[in-house]
Amino acid sequence: MSRRHSPTRGAHPGTDRPAGCEDRQPVMEVQDLSVRYGNAPALRDVTLTIPRGCITAVVGPSGCGKSTFLTCLNRLSDLVPDCRVTGSVRFEDRDILNGDTDLVALRRRVGMIFQKPNPFPLSIRKNLTFPLRHHGSPSGKALEEKVEQILCQVGLWDEVKDRLDAPALELSGGQQQRLCLARALVLEPRVLLLDEPCSALDPITGGVVEDLILSLRGQYTVVVVTHNLAQARRIADEVAVFWVRHGVGTLIEDGPVGQIFDAPRSERTAEYVRGIRG
Amino acid sequence: MRDAPAPAVPSLPRGGTDWADRAVTAAVWSVALLFTGVFLWIVGDLVRHGLPHLSWGFLTDAPMDAGRAGGIAPILVSTFLIVGVCLAVSLPLGVGTAVFLAEFSRGESLPARLVRGSLDVLAGVPSIVFGLFGNALFSLYLGMGFSILSGGLTLACMVLPILIRSTEEGLRAVPDDYRKAAAALGLSRTATLWRILLPAATPGLVVGLVLGIGRALSETAALLFTSGYVARMPGSLLDSGRSLTVHIYDLAMNVPGGEANAYATAVVLVTLLLVINMLTFQIADRWLHRRITRT
Amino acid sequence: MSQPRGDASLIWAVRGLAVASGGIVLLIVAFLALEAIPALREVGLRRFFTDASWHPADGADRGAFNLVPMVAGTLTVATGAVLIATPLGIASALFCRFYAPGALGRAYRRLVELLAGIPSVVYGFWGLVVLTPLIRQWQPPGQSLLAGILILTVMILPTVALLSESSLRSIPAAYLRGATALGLSRWATIRGVALPAARSGIFTAVILATGRAVGETMAVLMVMGNIVQVPGSVFDPVRTLTANIALEMGYAMEVHRSALFVTGLMLMAIVVVLVAANARLGREGRRA
Known part of the structure; x- marks a missing residue:
């Protein structure tokens, strides 16, 4: 039997995270968020509250602006030329869309995982230590322990402990995605943004990653974009349904997972979750 | 110029009875032969006249008599x-x-x-x-x-x-x-x-x-x-x-x-360039290989 | 776009380096112009084309500054080489791409790349000791316009061949499959589909080769005899603008030296025209 560290809730001393997401305390408050690429509007008037410790799933047909929405939450939208974001996103008592936001600090607090696993072309170890060191974290033994602890948390330790200095690109797709998750978690973010984290993986490895996401519940606030409704139903506490209206993405309904799937308020949502449209 | 991976090109139909097709085929092959011939002529000439004058001393000695004798x-x-x-x-x-x-x-x-x-x-x-x-x-x-x-x-x-x-x-x-x-x-x-x-x-x-x-x-x-x-x-x-x-x-x-010494110097120069050229090919090939295997 | 802190110095550094790299061309033009001014002022541009001969060492008043023979030399040798090298280079590219069996094509391509890497002074030397004696046996004196054209052809052929080949290679395979599916022969496919699709790339190749032919110095200097005269036949020795600079810079003084910088400016102007033509073609190629 392999030794497995079960992810322990509240593993980081000094932070008081709730054990679950029952209290629905807001962490991020999105107000009237609109995005344009050049002259083409991509997202219009999204207002949504992300509750602390919960898993919020963002679902909808392709092209409805789900991923665009996600990239606004850590200002990765800045990387896209001509991308203009308006509205406000409140996080830790600040509007992160403000020009004077410290992007390094923001992105450290709001981690992100992409659809395609994208480890750096470095060794497995360096993938974790490079970002840590850059943010001025411990070195030497403490660093080694941190690497082990985080790899255990994503269930990768037993698979890679003998080859930490091997290139990360030699790992399988699922392993790479878990390494990317570890790389984000090692910076101890409050919020994790996941952009279709399982869709580039085969069903079995996708399932492993999905279980992992579920294990983050309570300890982290998770926003996950998915086009897989069954997955949203399995893992989410809150669901936000996006739709394309007149060629522009917008939010049509959000609420607890039970409401969206069993008693949706909007006709479109009902048709979408029943698989009639979308 | 970057060596892009060659897309799978369907090989075009060969031969055919079309006389224009045959004439062009003959012309294209002769150009290639001519070109190869010129290459061999130039390189062969350099090697034939330059190699006999090459020695270790040629590389380590100073030139004498305005370069007619001595080394480089x-x-x-x-x-x-x-x-x-x-x-x-x-x-x-x-x-x-x-x-x-x-x-x-x-x-x-x-x-x-x-x-x-x-x-x-x-x-x-x-x-x-x-x-x-x-x-x-x-x-x-x-x-x-x-x-x-x-x-x-x-x-x-x-x-x-x-x-x-x-x-x-x-x-x-x-x-x-x-x-x-x-x-x-x-x-x-x-x-x-x-x-x-x-x-x-x-x-x-x-x-x-x-x-x-x-x-x-x-x-x-x-x-x-x-x-x-x-x-x-x-x-x-x-x-x-x-x-x-x-x-x-x-x-x-x-x-x-x-x-004679001009020939020998030319051989040294061309050899240096050849080594460098090979190095480029090696690196470019390995690079290409890595990019293909990764995607 | 706001940048994370700490990147400002990097951004300013690379901007500075880019400005420095981009500024070199301006620096070149500025220094050529600066050195050319005395000749342009004392001799004037017109006399470079109307004076009786090229005897620039006697000063602005008593000397003569006719550049026409050198301009004629440059134009004839470059035109001749480009005219021969273009069809041969395209044929060579076609061989590589469509006619040679796989391994042979790759080997041939490498050979062409090796030819492209041989220094011009080696070509010149080979031309001097091998080619010109052969021509001399046929039509003395051997060092001639013909020798220059032949050597330049061999030198710019790899440029045409390699660039045309990479342009042929970037044609979508679907085009060729479509033509083959219509039952077209190989040559009909090439003429009807491949060459038109690769047209702008081949133009670029020819333009770059022209630039190389106009600017080449050493090889033409060593095989063309360097007599200042408008060539009457391909067996006459001639001198190009570039060879003229190489031959006379060593001892040129004052107005003479300045006149050589005027020819440098002329060469520079030709390059700018060629680059602009190429950029224009490239834009049209993308639009088409």
Whole structure:
């Protein structure tokens, strides 16, 4: 039997995270968020509250602006030329869309995982230590322990402990995605943004990653974009349904997972979750 | 030029009864044969006349009797010094410019277009014009005289476009995923560049470097009036130094009876270039291989 | 776009380096112009084309500054080489791409790349000791316009061949499959589909080769005899603008030296025209 560290809730001393997401305390408050690429509007008037410790799933047909929405939450939208974001996103008592936001600090607090696993072309170890060191974290033994602890948390330790200095690109797709998750978690973010984290993986490895996401519940606030409704139903506490209206993405309904799937308020949502449209 | 992976091309139908088709086939094959023949003629001639004069002593001795006898030791040293100066200046300038073009400017922005346009012109400037420029700026205006420094700096201007283009392509070949991942982790662009992008772009940089060295080693006209003709062992970078190419030119044109040593020098030069060429192929192939296996 | 802190110095550094690299061309033009001014002022541009001969060493008043023979030399040798090298280079590219069996095509391509890497002074030397004696046996003196054209052809052929080949290679395979599916023969496919699709790339190749032919110094200097005269036949020795600079810079003084910088400016102008033509073609190629 392999030794497995079960992810322990509240593993980081000094932070008081709730054990679950029952209290629905807001962490991020999105107000009237609109995005344009050049002259083409991509997202219009999204207002949504992300509750602390919960898993919020963002679902909808392709092209409805789900991923665009996600990239606004850590200002990765800045990387896209001509991308203009308006509205406000409140996080830790600040509007992160403000020009004077410290992007390094923001992105450290709001981690992100992409659809395609994208480890750096470095060794497995360096993938974790490079970002840590850059943010001025411990070195030497403490660093080694941190690497082990985080790899255990994503269930990768037993698979890679003998080859930490091997290139990360030699790992399988699922392993790479878990390494990317570890790389984000090692910076101890409050919020994790996941952009279709399982869709580039085969069903079995996708399932492993999905279980992992579920294990983050309570300890982290998770926003996950998915086009897989069954997955949203399995893992989410809150669901936000996006739709394309007149060629522009917008939010049509959000609420607890039970409401969206069993008693949706909007006709479109009902048709979408029943698989009639979308 | 980058070796893009050749797309699977359907082989076109062969033969056929069409007379035009047959005539073109014959013509195309004869051109290829002719070209191969010329190549073998040139290389065979160099080897046949040059190899007998080559010896260890030829590489380690100083030239005597205006180059008719003796070796090319000081000329080799001068050549390497000139190339060294050229790289020491062009490398930081080239990599910095490539980083600007690939990472810190948008393709259509005015500064990027201006820099690109001026590099296109620079790439086409005849080498003798570089010679005029180097003579006016480095030798006279900046007072470096006919020196290895003047020659190296002139060549630096000349190889810059090659270096920049290759490094820029190397950077552009780095998947955007890395940039996104780095930004999402809150890494500064400086750290991303040094730790992720430049290492990943190294093959492009090395190809550019090797091509640049090749161009610098081959150059003659730009050196005639910048680094000069002096065939003595250089004592410093401010001494004049004769490059291999200038030596070949001088022996062939100005020294009756210098042919044999001109041949031998040409063999040394072409061998050097051949080794460099092979190196480029190796690196480019391995790079290509890695990019294919990864995707 | 706001940048994370700490990147400002990097951004300013690469901007500075880019400005420096981009500024070299301006520096070149500025220094050529600066050195050319005395000749342009004392001799004037017109006399470069109307004077009786080229005897620039006697000063602005008593000397003569006719560049026409050198311009004629440059134009004839470059035109001749480009005219021969273009069809041969395209044929060579076609061989590589469509006619040679796989391994042979790759080997041939490498051979062409090796030819492209041989220094011009080596070509010149080979031309001097091998080619010109052969021509001399046929039509003395051997060092001639013909020798220059032949050597330049061999030198720019790899440029045309390699660039045309990479342009042919970037044609979508679907085009070719479509033509083959129509039952067209190989040559009909090439003429009807491949060459038109690769047209702009081939133009670029020819333009770059022209630039190289105009700017080449060493090889033409060593095989063309360097007599200042408008060539009457391909067997006459001639001198090009570039060779003229290489031959006379060593001892030219004052107005003479300045006149050589005027020819440098002329060469520079030709390059700018060629690069601009190429950029224009490239834009049209993308639009088409």
